[in-house]
Amino acid sequence: MLHKLHGKNLFSTAANAWVISVAVSVIGCFQLSYVNAAEEATNPLQELTQIFGALQGSEAKDGTPEEQALRYNQLKKEFEGDDDIVRKVLNYSTFGEDEGTEVGFWYPVERAECSYEVIKNPSLSPFFSPILQTVRGHPDSVILNTVDPRNIKIETVMASNIYNYDYHEVYAVDLDKKGTFQCLVSRCDRDRLIRGWSMVFSKFCSGFQKDF
Secondary structure (H helix, E strand, C coil), X not given: CEEECCCCCCCCHHHHHHHHHHHCCCHHHHHHHXXXXXXXXXXXXXXHHHHHHHHHHCHHHHCCHHHHHHHHHHHHHHHCXXXXXXXXXXXXXXXXXXXXXXXXXXXXXXXXXXXXXXXXCCCCCHHHCHHHHHHCCCCCEEEHHHCCHHHEEEEEEEEEXXXXXXXXXEEEEEECCCCEEEEECCXXXXXXHHHHHHHHHHHXXXXXXXXX
């Protein structure tokens, strides 16, 4: 979930009025509404169980944990230090480092089409990595020649994660609705993100320009 930062009080006049009305309402009614709200709220444990169930279900497609680790190490060895600016911009937009981090990295699938995929370290748990917590919402692959560079937006937002319901301030890079990257503000520089994406579409990827 993303919340834009406007520098204003997040509570509107209507919200304040609601709080006041609740405060002066009958205690019994308040307790009843509180219980109902609690029953309707998403159970964090149930949500995490669904997430890990989906991850286990993907094993057939991605291979066993041992096979995933082997593939991760092979790709890391193949592309580490590769002088690919597009790959570096993708890594920086995701992980805050040009080469990626121990969390994962991007690699080219078809450079001519500006097609890239990300691989995440299968041995890391998202519970202990703020970077991986924000990466969860990223696309697993991008074809940049399908992106209209005029519609790329970089905004400062608050991004929530489903692992501990905490919030992180991030730079959200919206690639023309083809995917959104979230780079922690503590790890990224907004001006460098702008320079990087400008370079990608001026020198390496043609993109796709819509009629308007």
